[in-house]
Amino acid sequence: xxxxxxxxxxFVCVLSAGAGIxxxxxxxxARGKLNCGVNTGLVGFAAPDSNGEWAxxxxxxxxxxxxxxxxxxxxxxxxxxxxxxxxxxxxxxxVDMLSRNTTWTFSRDVDLKFEFVGVxxxxxxxxMVPRDLGVSSATELDGATVCIQxxxxxxLNLADFFRSNTMNYEPVxxxxxxxxRQQYLAGSCDVYTTDASGLAASRATFENPAxxxxxxxxxxxxxxxxxxxxxxxxxxxxxxxxxxxLISAEELGITSxxxxxxxxxxxxxxxxxLLGSEGNLGEMLGLDAEWAKRAISAGGNYGExxxxxxxESTPIGLARGLNAQxxxxxxxxxxxxx
Amino acid sequence: MATxxxxxxxxxxxxxxxxxxxxxxxxxxxxxxxxxFVAFAYLxxxxxxxxADAGLNISYDFLGEPAGYDINQRLIEYTSQSTxxxxxxxxxxxxxLVAFLACLSATILGVVAGVxxxxxxxxxxxxxxxxxxxxxxxxxxxxxxxxxxxxxAVLPAPRAFRGDDATASMIFExxxxxxxxxYVPSPVLGSGSLAVVLVFVLSIxxxxxxxxxxxxxxxxxxxxxxxxxxxxSLLFLPSIFAFFVLGQPVSLEYPVLKGFxxxxxxxxxxxxxxxxxxxxxxxxxFIAENVRAGILAISKGQTEAAASLGLRPNRxxxxxxxxxxxxxxxxxxxxxxxxxxxxxxxxxxxxYMDITGTLxxxxxxxxxxxxxxxxxxxxxxxxxxxxxxxxxxVYNKAVSLKER
Numbered sequence: 173x174x175x176x177x178x179x180x181x182x183f184v185c186v187l188s189a190g191a192g193i194x195x196x197x198x199x200x201x202a203r204g205k206l207n208c209g210v211n212t213g214l215v216g217f218a219a220p221d222s223n224g225e226w227a228x229x230x231x232x233x234x235x236x237x238x239x240x241x242x243x244x245x246x247x248x249x250x251x252x253x254x255x256x257x258x259x260x261x262x263x264x265x266x267v268d269m270l271s272r273n274t275t276w277t278f279s280r281d282v283d284l285k286f287e288f289v290g291v292x293x294x295x296x297x298x299x300m301v302p303r304d305l306g307v308s309s310a311t312e313l314d315g316a317t318v319c320i321q322x323x324x325x326x327x328l329n330l331a332d333f334f335r336s337n338t339m340n341y342e343p344v345x346x347x348x349x350x351x352x353r354q355q356y357l358a359g360s361c362d363v364y365t366t367d368a369s370g371l372a373a374s375r376a377t378f379e380n381p382a383x384x385x386x387x388x389x390x391x392x393x394x395x396x397x398x399x400x401x402x403x404x405x406x407x408x409x410x411x412x413x414x415x416x417x418l419i420s421a422e423e424l425g426i427t428s429x430x431x432x433x434x435x436x437x438x439x440x441x442x443x444x445x446l447l448g449s450e451g452n453l454g455e456m457l458g459l460d461a462e463w464a465k466r467a468i469s470a471g472g473n474y475g476e477x478x479x480x481x482x483x484e485s486t487p488i489g490l491a492r493g494l495n496a497q498x499x500x501x502x503x504x505x506x507x508x509x510x
Numbered sequence: 511m512a513t514x515x516x517x518x519x520x521x522x523x524x525x526x527x528x529x530x531x532x533x534x535x536x537x538x539x540x541x542x543x544x545x546x547f548v549a550f551a552y553l554x555x556x557x558x559x560x561x562a563d564a565g566l567n568i569s570y571d572f573l574g575e576p577a578g579y580d581i582n583q584r585l586i587e588y589t590s591q592s593t594x595x596x597x598x599x600x601x602x603x604x605x606x607l608v609a610f611l612a613c614l615s616a617t618i619l620g621v622v623a624g625v626x627x628x629x630x631x632x633x634x635x636x637x638x639x640x641x642x643x644x645x646x647x648x649x650x651x652x653x654x655x656x657x658x659x660x661x662x663a664v665l666p667a668p669r670a671f672r673g674d675d676a677t678a679s680m681i682f683e684x685x686x687x688x689x690x691x692x693y694v695p696s697p698v699l700g701s702g703s704l705a706v707v708l709v710f711v712l713s714i715x716x717x718x719x720x721x722x723x724x725x726x727x728x729x730x731x732x733x734x735x736x737x738x739x740x741x742x743s744l745l746f747l748p749s750i751f752a753f754f755v756l757g758q759p760v761s762l763e764y765p766v767l768k769g770f771x772x773x774x775x776x777x778x779x780x781x782x783x784x785x786x787x788x789x790x791x792x793x794x795x796f797i798a799e800n801v802r803a804g805i806l807a808i809s810k811g812q813t814e815a816a817a818s819l820g821l822r823p824n825r826x827x828x829x830x831x832x833x834x835x836x837x838x839x840x841x842x843x844x845x846x847x848x849x850x851x852x853x854x855x856x857x858x859x860x861x862y863m864d865i866t867g868t869l870x871x872x873x874x875x876x877x878x879x880x881x882x883x884x885x886x887x888x889x890x891x892x893x894x895x896x897x898x899x900x901x902x903x904v905y906n907k908a909v910s911l912k913e914r
Binding site for chain 1: 578
């Protein structure tokens with residue numbers, strides 16, 4: 173009798189399946205917070221400001237999505253990820269989306285089963301050298317010691333670049349941006365290489381930024397963008413079109429200053445559709461009509477976000493370059509809202 | 511009159527599994543084991559189910575694909591076109607190199623510090639106490655970073671060696687200490703150098719046999735042959751003789767400043783030095799305590815008995831105390847060696863490309879195969895650690911007390 177009880181107790185231990193990972197939108201809304209994976213600290217892109225609030229170009233995308241989905245741009249839990257942890261974090265469901273200057277590549281998209289929803293910064297790998305090294309081109313770097321941030325596509329680009337130019341180099345792998353900075357400034361490497369935007373961001377924090385030059389060669393294409401997991405197209409669409417809304421808003425002249433005025437109705441049907449006074453785009457997305465209005469109000473349109481965090485008026489001082497609207501000769505081109 | 515009949519033969523009943531103390535523990539062990547299996551099966555099935563849900567699979571095919579990245583310190587031929595597997599092997603060799611160097615230096619440092627801490631000289635014993643307490647009680651990662659930072663900040667960059675107004679110069683015109691590492695001359699083996707190397711190897715064997723002969727002589731006739739000077743001359747004189755007779759076939763290649771860096775000779779990179787020194791002095795402090803414990807475990811009577819026989823203090827230490835103390839020292843020493851090997855995985859802090867840096871770092875990143883690489887990494891560390899354990903256990907058996 174007691175034996176039977178015991179056996180019963182043992183079989184109470186029932187195997188239960190792992191929780192499904194579909195329907196991210198429902199999870200986020202039930203939680204009331206968006207879990208967003210960001211950089212561990214890259215000034216301008218994602219770093220806590222003096223009040224401990226996360227701010228930056230990548231952070232703004234997270235806030236726009238939170239505003240669209242949760243009606244509150246501050247309902248974001250920022251989970252800093254290193255180059256190593258980011259993909260596991262996204263795959264395991266620890267974060268709902270990753271906005272962490274991540275390069276869109278074939279193998280990440282296809283083999284690692286992610287969905288890149290678009291490009292929010294067109295970047296390329298560059299080199300920074302001290303001015304007094306007297307180097308004016310990356311092709312003069314034969315035999316140099318190069319600091320690389322490990323865990324990125326930069327290692328592969330670097331190996332390819334030196335191999336195709338039949339030059340030798342000594343790679344010094346470095347875990348974080350802060351360590352790279354220390355090594356580079358102490359002269360234990362001649363060159364620091366990473367994405368050109370990252371170099372500009374690092375240089376801005378140097379004591380004498382003018383003593384360092386970025387070499388003209390850009391040796392790779394690095395389209396950086398937010399990404400989500402494969403298999404949840406509804407959630408992928410939300411993040412994709414939130415990013416597109418920010419880009420379209422700039423193209424259409426919607427700014428955080430005039431958005432309330434424009435939202436009450438204009439004679440431009442695309443603005444009306446985007447801001448919800450016409451059509452039912454929000455409903456198609458599973459959100460309400462004003463989703464895009466909230467997303468744009470959160471930090472302004474793409475151009476405003478760029479200028480506020482990494483533009484020429486900031487210490488980072490990046491020009492729009494490739495990241496200008498297509499109408500201004502850049503690559504930013506949002507599909508139409510209709 | 512009562513006859514005592516044999517007690518009834520208890521037949522095994524199921525209820526005895528709970529009520530009989532002879533069987534009860536088996537029941538509970540079985541239940542525990544079963545629950546353990548269930549827990550692991552749950553974790554495993556959870557992993558595979560989630561991977562399948564995400565459309566991923568466990569595959570080690572990536573090991574055969576080109577790695578695409580370069581590694582600065584490689585003990586075997588490796589280019590960016592080599593496979594991930596080869597990059598892994600490069601990493602394993604780097605791990606083994608730093609672990610070997612650190613184990614060796616930590617042992618020397620530990621034995622010296624442990625013996626000196628028991629010295630009757632107040633200053634020396636206190637200094638050793640400070641060394642042990644300071645290094646044992648600060649995490650090894652901090653020491654790695656401190657040494658590395660000091661090296662990069664204090665030593666000059668290779669640029670400082672250039673030009674007429676160079677602010678730094680090479681020591682003996684052959685060794686350069688820079689913040690990238692230390693550049694030392696390397697031997698170049700010309701024709702006939704094989705003979706010199708062979709002579710040197712033979713000398714080592716000869717020294718070994720001479721010491722055995724001296725020991726035998728001591729035990730059989732009581733005559734103490736000189737050991738140190740004959741060993742030293744046996745070790746070097748034949749080689750030096752062969753070197754000159756064969757027309758100096760081995761020459762040195764000196765490092766010279768070329769382009770951005772020194773070229774030629776051997777480069778001992780700053781990352782290796784920092785990791786090696788930090789592991790050695792940190793673990794050395796622990797070994798010093800093991801050695802001290804081992805020596806204190808030998809009863810004072812042994813020392814006094816040896817002294818009354820007229821042995822001098824250093825002979826008492828070498829012949830009486832240390833051989834017995836080793837029995838106490840070796841088992842904890844094994845775990846210190848394992849600690850060094852495992853702690854070497856902190857290498858990435860200074861960019862030393864050990865196995866965690868290659869397989870568990872760049873390969874993991876480039877392929878995104880986190881679970882596969884981590885499993886492989888665990889397997890490698892397990893194999894390395896178990897091998898060290900096995901070798902040290904053999905040695906422990908050899909020195910342990912033999913009861914006859």
